[in-house]
Structure formats: C-alpha cells, structure tokens
Amino acid sequence: MTRRGYLPILLVLAVLALLPFAVTSNVVLNFVVFVLIITLAAQGWNLLGGVGGQSSFGHAAFFGTGAYVSAILQVRFGINAWVATAVAVAAGAAVGWIIGFLSFRAGLRGSYFALVTLAFAEVLRILANAAGFTGGAAGLLMKLDVGFWNMQFTSRAAFLWLALGFVAVGLIVSQMIANSRFGAQLVAVRENEEAARALGVDVLSVKLKAITVSAALTAVAGCLYLQYFLYIDANIAYGLWISVEALLAPMVGGRGLVLGPIIGAFTLHGLGEASKLLAGRVPGIDLAAYGAVLILVVAFAPGGVLGLLRKLRFRSQPVAKTAEETA
Amino acid sequence: MYSLPIVAEAMLNGLLTGAVYALIALGLTLVYGVLHIINFAHGAFLTCAMFAVWLANTFLGLDPYLAILPLTLIFFAIGYAVQRFVIGPASHGDDGNILLITLGLSIVIENALLAGFRSDTRSLMTDYSFNVFEVGPLLISQARLFGFLGAVVVTGLLWLLLAATDTGKAIRAVAKEKLGARLVGINVSHVFAVTFGIGCATLAIAACLLMPTFYVNPRVGGAFVLVAFTIVVLGGMGSITGALIGGLFIGVVESLCGLFLGESLGQIGIFIIFILVLLFRPTGLFGARA
Amino acid sequence: MLEVKDITMRFGGLTAVGGASLKVDKGRIVGLIGPNGAGKTTLFAIIAGFLDPTAGRVIFEGSDITPLPAHERAKLGIARTFQIVQPFAGLDVRENIAVGAYLRHARAAEAHAKAEAVARRVGLGGDLDKQASSLTVAGRKRLELARALATEPKLLLLDEVLAGLNPSEIRDIVPVIRAIRDEGVTILMIEHVMQAVMNLCDEVYVLAQGKMIAQGTPREVCVDPHVVEAYLGKGAADRLRAEEASHA
C-alpha cells in the first residue's frame, strides 16, 4: 500500500536520465536543466500551495535565500560548494519557518497569505539590492572553477544528472509525504481547517512543517541556479519571476499531485519555446502565453494536465466508472 | 541633520504622490469591498491606461487632461467586460481562483505590452510639465498639484456616486449582502462588473493625472500595485476614506524613507508597514470594517 | 467524566450561553435539547475547544482542560461532529475517515485499516472509494460520525446527527449509536428528534436561551412545565395545561 505511486516517478526519472545519451544538442540539454531547476522550486511550492492549499506568491524568498547564502559562503568565505549548499538550504528552510510562524500565527489565509509572502520576498529583494555583502545591485559573480567538489561541470549532461538527482529527492520526499500521516493531515488542513482540528490535527504545526520543507526544496533550486549560471542579483534571486514560475508549474501540471510540478514545468516551458518559435523572438511573448495558460487552467482544467489525462482515461473506460465520476 | 525646509518639502511631495496613490488604491479597495476579491491585475490595468494616455498624446496630440473623459469611459468598458466575461466565469466563484486569474491577467497584460512596446521607458512632453508654483521657500510642481486636486475630487465623486445614486445603492447592497441583493432582484453579476469597471475607470483618471510628470514602461504598474495593496490594507479593506488617508500617509512615509534611507531602500518602509499591518491589524488602522 | 461549570459565552452584546453547567458520567448517553438558538452548538464548541468561553471551566476526567486547544482535547479523547457537516470534500470516504484514524495510528496501513473498520461499523463500508462530496445527506452524517469515531474517543459529542434524515434512516442509525456506547464510549448528544432522545438517552439536559432549565430522565423532562414553556412559549404552555386540566 505505501509503495503506491513510485512507479510513474521511476519512469519519468529514467526517461530524463537517459536523455543525454539520445540528445547531445546543448540547446536541448540547457533547456532541460533550466526546467529541472524550475521543477525543484515548483515542488517546494506544490507541497505548501498544492497539497496544503496555502498559495504563496513569494517563494522567491526561499529561492533567493538559498542562492544568496550559498553564493556569499562560497565567494566571501571560500566555503566548499556542497557545504555551502547544505547550509543555504537550511537557511532557506529557516526563512520559511519564520515567515510561516508569523503569518500562520496571525491567522492569514488565502489572498492575505499570498500577499504577505509576496511582501516578504520584496523586502528581501530590496535589502539584497541595497546591502554591501550581497554585492548590491551589481550582484554576485562566482569564480569559474570546474570540478565535482565545486559543483561545477563543463558537461551539460553532468549538470543535468545533478539537477535530476535533486529533483528525484524532491519527488520521493513528496511521494513519501503523500503516503504519510503528515500528508493526510496537510490535505485535511487544505480541505477544511475546522474539521481537521476536530480530528486532533495541530493545524499550526502542520502548516509550519509544510512551509519549512517547502522552503527547503525551493532553496535547493536557488542553489542549483547559482551553480549553473554562476551569477545572481537581487532581481534574479528574489524576483517575482521565480515566485510565479514556482506557482505556475504545479497549477498547470496538476495541483497537489506529486508529478504535477515536473509535468507542468515541462509543459509550460515547452509551450513557451513553441510560442517563441511561432512568434519569433518577441520579448514577453512566452510569458504572456504562461499567463493565458494559467487563466485557462483555472477556468477549464482545475486538475491541470494530469487531471485532464485522468479524465480522458476514464472516458475511454467502460461506462460504470464514468457514471460514478459524474454522480 | 536635515533642515526643516527639506523635510517639509519631502512631506509635501509625499502628500502629492500620496494622493495619486490613494486614487489608485481607490479602485482596488472598491473592488475588494464589493466583490471581496483582490485584483492582482490592478497594476497591469494602470500600465495599460498609462500607455493609452501616451498613445493618445503621441499620435492624436490629445492633452492628458483632455484624455480623462474618453479614457475613463473606455476603461470602464474594458473593466466591465473583463469582470463579466473573464474573471467571473473563469473563477467559478472561488476566491483563490480569482487571485490566480487576476495574476494570470497581469502576466498577460504586462507581457503583451512588453511585446508591443518593448521595455523602453517613455514619457510625455507637455508645455506645463515643468511649471511650478512658489509657496514661500517651497516649489510645488503644477502638474503634481493638479494630480493631488484631481485625486481628491475623484474620491469625492466616487463617494457621492456610492452614497447618492441608484447604482451606488445597488453596489452597496451587493457589498453588504450578496444573496439578499439577488433576492430583491438586483443583477449581481452586472453590479460586480460595474464595480470592476469603476475600479478601472479610476485607474484611467490616475493615469491621466500621472503622465504629465511620470513615465511609463510595461513594468511600471508593478511598482504601484504593492503600494496600492498596502494602502488598502492600511485603510481597511473596502473603506474609501481609509484609502484616501492611507494613500496620503504612505506617500509621506515613502518620501521620508527615501530622504532618510536613500533611494534604494526608500520603498522598504511601505512593505514593512504592509507586513506589520497584515500580521497585527488585518482590519486596518483607519477603517473600522472587519 | 465531563463536567461543565458555569459556562458563559458572549458574542459582542449577545449572550449565547449564560452560566450553564452539566455533568456527564462515564458510559452513559446524555442528551442536550433545547429550542433553536438556545446555545447548544456553542456549548459543544466550548467543550471541544473551538471557542474560548467568556467565563467558566470545562473539566474532563478530573483535570481542567479550559485552556487547551481543540487538537489537544481530541488527543485526550474528546471528539465532536459538526451540525453543519464539514466533510473534506475533495477526498474519498476512506481518506476522510483516515484523517481521524491517524490521531492514534501513525502508520498509513494501520490508519487505513482502522478507517475501513469504522466505515463498516457505521454503514459506509460500500462507499469507501466514493468522493465525500458525492454522498447523500444521510451518508454525510454517517461520515461525520465515522471520522469522529476513528479518533477512538472516550467522549463523543454528537451535534444533531439525526437531523435531515428520514425515519427509516434514523431507525438504521439509532442502534449504531447505542452499540458505540456499549463498547465504552460516553456520548453527549444534541438532538431535536424526540423519539430518538427518548429511545437512547439515559439523562437529558435542557438548554433554553443559554440557561440550563431542566435535567432528568427523558420522561421527567418531557413533562416539566418549564421545558414545555421554553419550547412553546408561555401562552401556549398555559393553554396546554388548561386543556389538560379540562380533559381530566
């Protein structure tokens, strides 16, 4: 029973892991690496916003903290990349816990929670943009020093596997949570807080746990972004763009589902690339398409891509099942 | 230390900016008060309106102040249509969905503008852009003073509209008791759309008042949107006088923070106020409405 | 087992409960009845920790639990159902009940097994895979009961679990409630269906306008003039008495 759900995860991971053997185009591999980084950020969002129903508009706060803490430790203190990443993820989790503690204790939900997270991310962005040790508006540039211990790779394939490894951890953690008591309580909190309380669920602590793990996952994405591009500034690390990416992917793929973020991230960025091909290199056209997709998903496919697939599968099955669906 | 005239000037400037902030927040708070939704696309609509002012001036030679009337009507129509035909049906009546849809709208609008106008910053050249009044030791920009007066007048008009007209009564009825309003025969989706239309119309006016002294680029609305949220939260969600007082207050805070903390940290005061109010006084400081 | 002492609850100017007390002994089914708006649900919410009373104390198994939050009380063994059913609409019946079962079973397999056992017991055995939102009214009431039971409570607070059911559905569920008591769960139930109250309860409290106006066996309470008055108004009660007198 608890093994449930791991097969599709293995399948998706296997396909992506084998990709570098089939495709050598750097453009494609770059695309996949970038989407995997987005996927990680989105997996974080999905745990809190999808499973737990607490939509955040400010996951940049965690992404940026991951990226900045790791960058500062490496650039200013010469600390090893892996150690820096570990510390940065812990810092991201801590920021998550603090934001969660303040907002959930104040009873913020729904739109209010979304806005307060956005404001926290903006405060961090302005601070990072103004402070000296973050490099101010010029940002932080990492030294190019390729090697496993520095978490820098010349081969795109190697970085793809690294990112995939982290995504795999994210998927497995999500699936474990989905199969666990904590997961059930988190879903209960999303569906009906009052009822959850009546059944002995400590709502505040469940939410805090969720935002902490969520922030940690998204902070990993920030660290990977740094290792891949070797440069960050406040608008990249704490910018609204990553908060939106982290939210969009699970919405499009299937909110609250383990595979939602990865499916959504690839669908969205696939669409983005397609719209660039169609419309030429017009700036903003891919993002405009994302916005439109978000509206369409909310309006017509609240279950996202996975929800649509499930519906199609039921439709092609004998009538009995469909009747039950519509009942 | 800062001398008194400098501080006074900063405060005065803050008040002038604050009035326009208030005007922008007005639409947001009205929509919140009636529809109980947070319109995340508010900033994007403002950007649209500012581009409209720029287009009308550049290609039709229309003075921004003269553009107020046509643009108000056009943006009322746009707002009406967006609520009636996009937000309403697409959200299935769920608050979380509405926030996501307006987020989607803001992304679409902002990036469509980016595709159409690129990221260049544009501004208007009117012959009065640099005119000033001298009051004692202080210089007051004429256009910004007009902006201030315009904002105050529009707030008054809006208040009158809500207090004294049939439309206003219907809007207030829906805001208070949606179901009851429906039962007495008010077309609720129509009232929602009208409210949303008014919200957009105030943005058109704000854009006309802003453009003589401000600039526009596809991202400019984003800078206003959190400010407007802050004002709305501060003034009490849904309160019109709250929005006016909150707007003036935030304008002054921003201006003083800019003076004391420098340009790059100037906006931080606003966000910190926003967070603190949400965490500790979510009903607002000035508005009494829960 | 449960003692409610002089509970007062004010909402602004409105006093929903004004100094009400009651006692529930272990192993009994105690009824709480009273006209609409008497404050019964409010009193339940206070016992279960959903509202902080303006004044008064709640004692459970000898210790004062007034300051404890709701989830702590659930851990101690107090479970409530909601008058307005609150299913986890997006989940199926098994998952709904499992949330309750997880309180005492950390492992998923155990919690699911427990959930299935409880579902069968309240007559939801065939609906385990149905979405909660697709259940009938009767089904949802059973689901409320099942979720509360799955927490393995010592004290079960049932808020009008029979309301909205038709007579045959009521006939089906009354023995279930009695069986729950026979297995050692103490029950305090709010109920308007008098036939069920007479049938099930060992003892009944009557709340009217926030005050406890009567207490006793169901039979005693039914003939108590205060109770009749509370339900029918003073005039009607007097008329009824006069009529009875003239019949005699």
Ligand SMILES: Nc1ncnc2c1ncn2[C@@H]1O[C@H](COP(=O)(O)OP(=O)(O)OP(=O)(O)O)[C@@H](O)[C@H]1O
């Ligand atoms: N959260 C609240 N805020 C303000 N008033 C409330 C609140 N909850 C209940 N009340 C009021 O308290 C009174 C008692 O309500 P309660 O729901 O406890 O009655 P009840 O006895 O359960 O009635 P019913 O038989 O209709 O369920 C009512 O007048 C109700 O309007």
Ligand SMILES: [Mg+2]
């Ligand atoms: Mg009740």
